[in-house]
Amino acid sequence: MRGRRGVLGVVGGAVLMAVGALLATAVVKSPAQLAAEAGPPAQGVLTAEVERRVLAETVVTRGTVVADQSVTVAPPGVVTKLPLKAGDPVAAGRLLAEVSGRPVFALRGAVPMYRDLVPGATGDDVAQVQAALRELGHGTGTDPKGVFGPGTKAALAELYRAVGYAPLPALKDGPATVKAARDAVRAARWALEDTETPPEP
Numbered sequence: 619m620r621g622r623r624g625v626l627g628v629v630g631g632a633v634l635m636a637v638g639a640l641l642a643t644a645v646v647k648s649p650a651q652l653a654a655e656a657g658p659p660a661q662g663v664l665t666a667e668v669e670r671r672v673l674a675e676t677v678v679t680r681g682t683v684v685a686d687q688s689v690t691v692a693p694p695g696v697v698t699k700l701p702l703k704a705g706d707p708v709a710a711g712r713l714l715a716e717v718s719g720r721p722v723f724a725l726r727g728a729v730p731m732y733r734d735l736v737p738g739a740t741g742d743d744v745a746q747v748q749a750a751l752r753e754l755g756h757g758t759g760t761d762p763k764g765v766f767g768p769g770t771k772a773a774l775a776e777l778y779r780a781v782g783y784a785p786l787p788a789l790k791d792g793p794a795t796v797k798a799a800r801d802a803v804r805a806a807r808w809a810l811e812d813t814e815t816p817p818e819p
Contacts, residue, residue: 711754713781721783725750735774739766751777 699716708714710726727746735744745764751773752758759769778785 710750711777711780720786721778721781723777723781726753735766737766737768737771740764744770747774754780756780 695717697715697717698719701713701715702708708724710724713721713723715722725747727750729743729746731743731747733739733743735747741764744766748758748761748763748770751770754777756773756776757769758773759767761767761769775785
């Protein structure tokens with residue numbers, strides 16, 4: 619009995635030691651093992667380092683660019699003739715230059731010619747042109763002062779012919795003419811905006 623108890627005691631001690639060793643390995647860890655468990659896992663197929671960047675992709679394709687709308691832009695005036703030389707005297711009615719085939723001549727006056735004068739126009743600039751025409755010998759008929767009537771039109775046509783040019787036809791001012799001009803300007807502005815606006819993607 620004593621021998622059997624001794625064997626059982628040795629076996630029990632061995633079992634206790636083995637259990638203790640297992641518990642010690644589960645609780646006690648080396649510094650290298652702790653560092654390995656605290657760090658990130660090794661990169662593999664399912665893990666990768668996070669990057670912050672702009673995703674971009676270039677696609678090369680072929681195509682033809684066609685304008686949806688076109689706008690006709692009048693070219694600026696071109697000086698086509700300079701009859702005067704440096705130092706030449708300038709008198710009223712004298713041809714100063716030719717721009718795009720049309721005459722530019724001198725008339726006496728203090729009011730700037732800021733607009734095109736047509737039949738029906740009124741104002742100080744019309745009265746100034748009438749006075750300049752009469753000074754050159756082209757009477758304005760029965761037109762009131764400052765009113766562009768048939769007499770002023772005829773006198774202006776005589777001046778053009780005197781310097782060697784045909785007068786351009788003039789349209790009368792009026793609500794319909796002004797409205798048509800404004801509509802044309804508005805349409806041209808819209809067309810220009812359409813050409814400047816980039817197409818939607």
